Amino acid sequence: MSPRQRVFHNLLPILHVLGLIVGVFGLSMLFPLLISELTRDGAAHAFEEAALISLGTGALLWFIGRHRERELKMRDGILLVVLTWLLTPLFAALPLLDYLKDLSYTDAYFESMSGLTTTGATVLSGLDNLPPTINLWRTQLHWLGGMGVIVLMVAVLPLLGIGGRQMFKSETPGPMKDDKLTPRMAETAKGLWVVYLALTLIAIYAYLGMSLMDALIHGFSVMGLGGFSSYDASFGHFDSVPMEIATEVFAMLAGVNFAMHFLAWRGRSLKPYLLDPELRWFFGVVLASCLMLALMLWRSNFYLDFPSALRYATFNVISISTTLGFANTDFGQWPLFTGLWMLLLCSFTTSAGSTGGGIKMMRAVLLYKQIHRELNLLIHPRARIPIRLGMQLVPDKIMYAVLAYFFMYVSSIVLLSFTLSFSGLDVLTAFSAIVACINTTGPGMGQVGPSSTYAVLTNFQTWVCTFAMLLGRLELFTLLVVLTPAFWRK
Secondary structure (H helix, E strand, C coil), X not given: CCHHHHHHHHHHHHXXXXXXXXXXXXXXXXHHHHHHHHHCCCCHHHHHHHHHXXXXXXXXXXXXXXXXXXXXXXXXXXHHHHHHHHHHHHHHCHHHHHHCCCCCHHHHHHHHHHHHCCCCCCCCCCHHHCCHHHHHHHHHHHHHHHHCHHHHHHHHHHHHCCCCHHHHHHHCCCCCCCCCCCCCHHHHHHHHHHHHXXXXXXXXXXXXXXXHHHHHHHHHHHHCCCCCCCCCCXXXXXXXXXXXXXXXXXXXXXXXXXXXXXXXHHHCCCHHHHHCHHHHHHHHHHHHHHHHHHHHHHHCCCCCCHHHHHHHHHHHHHHHHCCCCCCCCCHHHCXXXXXXXXXXXXXXXXXXXXXXXXXXXXXXXXXHHHHHHHHHHHHCCCCXXXXXECCEECCHHHHHHHHHHHHHHHHHHHHHHHHHHHCCCCHHHHHHHHHHHHCCCCCCCHHHCCCCCHHHCCHHHHHHHHHHHHHHHCCCHHHHHHHCHHHHCC
């Protein structure tokens, strides 16, 4: 068998599963289609055509690979994850392309990738005048991508005789992927989705001070930690302290490891939260930053009184640090330090297993502990100093993986920032755009700040940012390993 035939042979079972995923994704378009038909907002035809194309393509892929079903190997799972995240934005862009006639393919793919990766960076303006279901579809992408389309399929594929363990391990974020919450991976996925759905419904209920459509849109967005809104002014449109507090609460909940929510719900106990080594760091860093930036804004006379400074600092710090991306004011007008500090926070604050982006707090804590160990070894060269995360001893292979991940993370930001800068963007815009995209945060600084959109970028710059979003969502190595020659060898 030639190398080309071997690659095609190995792709067949992946095409079978990929067809199922694309088909289910097409079915998800029926929700905005139904609402569009009920509300007569004029966007129903866009969802009808997109759903038919998605379902037809899914059926075709399934038909091609229908006789090649088998348990997926690790290599299959990685390739399937990458192909899923490359193809689903293509189908997600179809309603946008159909309704927004002036939207280019590049911008439509960017917008849908931003939705599914829960980045929230947008090229669209005039959101207030769009049909409600177009905005609903954009945030529904957040909701689907928040927990991961693949994890949803882990709960479905075993029913069809297709195992999903390798898919789950490839999709789940965090450095310690082998931990299982239940004996079967399908049960794990189902449990996580039950918790995710329950929290989403509670968030929608908390937003019912808005219209029902706005509650749905922002409920999907906040639990996916996305950031798409139905208004150009983002959350500043509502100018409501109660709604801002609700957003802060649910953004923090979404930034916690969903395994902790699952274990707490199953055991009817808060003990899992108390034992989570990431949680105290997560809350401590975020709340301390809220207070620090509030004091800075107050002392800099950006706000006349401390309560106002605390309100705006708290909302935007929590929003950016959890990679949600909402804004209730143009923080691009704040001192430069505040914007850079929030971009730093979005790089590591959220927990592994949350819907947030960045390197995750677990890796940041391990890096801190490794630095502390190295300093001690300079003083006591023969000492054996183990690294623990909570009560768990961290193997050296995990530490090596974390160090390699951090090196690739920093290298990716530097390389992609230089690429954007070389293409003509100023340094601040280039750097902040890449940090915001690779951490799936959304708004950056400079020309892509909270009061602007990514429409200012050229097509080349838009594709660079699109790649950064995908790279960050798949946590670097899942995507990069597919680009290596060794991956395709026998």
